[in-house]
Amino acid sequence: MSTTEPREYGLAPQLRARLMGTFLAAVGVTLLVMTVVVVAFKLPGDVLSAVVILVVVGIVASAFFLGRRWYVVRVDDTGYQVRFVRGAGAAQARWTEVEDLTTAVVAGSECVLLRLRDGRSTTIPVALIEGDQEEFVDELQRRLDTGHGYRRL
Numbered sequence: 487m488s489t490t491e492p493r494e495y496g497l498a499p500q501l502r503a504r505l506m507g508t509f510l511a512a513v514g515v516t517l518l519v520m521t522v523v524v525v526a527f528k529l530p531g532d533v534l535s536a537v538v539i540l541v542v543v544g545i546v547a548s549a550f551f552l553g554r555r556w557y558v559v560r561v562d563d564t565g566y567q568v569r570f571v572r573g574a575g576a577a578q579a580r581w582t583e584v585e586d587l588t589t590a591v592v593a594g595s596e597c598v599l600l601r602l603r604d605g606r607s608t609t610i611p612v613a614l615i616e617g618d619q620e621e622f623v624d625e626l627q628r629r630l631d632t633g634h635g636y637r638r639l
Contacts, residue, residue, distance in 0.1 A: 494557035495615045495622060497570070502552045509548050513541050558614055559622075561629050566600070568608055576606040581633020587626055598623055600630075 520537045523529070560567045565580035585601045592599075592609055596619070600608040612619040631638060 490563060492560060492562035493625065494555075495559040495561075495617060496555040497558050498614055498616045501614060506548065506552050510545070513544065517541060559610060561625065563629070563632065565633070566608075566626070566629075568610060571610060571614065574608055574610060576600075576602055576608045579606075579608065581630055584630055584633070587623075587630055589623065598626060600626070 517537065520534060524531070524534045556570070558568065558570050560569075563581075565578060565583070567578040568574045569577070579600070579602055583602050583604070585603045588599045588601070590597055590599050590609075592611070595611045595613055598610045598612060600610075602608070612622060615622050628638070
């Protein structure tokens with residue numbers, strides 16, 4: 487694969503499905519609680535109808551946001567950018583700022599660790615990334631080599 491084109495890695499489908507499942511479970515509990523409240527306090531049925539409309543809007547909105555392919559990691563010839571990863575460290579850097587790339591297990595998750603020359607680092611859990619994890623690490627290494635002026639044989 488050519489390293490001249492920018493590449494974006496989205497959120498893993500398994501994680502998107504888990505987020506949607508959690509949201510739907512919370513919506514179900516909310517509907518149940520609101521139904522009990524409406525019946526217990528003999529509130530008008532319009533209250534429950536309004537809650538149902540809000541729930542439908544929320545489900546459509548969450549399906550839109552989780553269905554879109556938001557990128558978590560974007561790499562190009564000059565550097566990388568990481569979004570939506572809590573505790574990632576440095577969110578972006580140029581390849582010339584990166585000292586080395588290693589893999590490590592952090593808090594039980596396999597991660598790519600990009601250590602920067604100024605002492606900062608970026609930690610990317612590979613389970614968050616859609617696609618082949620080995621290919622992701624290999625592309626980061628290729629881009630890092632190119633950024634440092636190294637050529638692969």
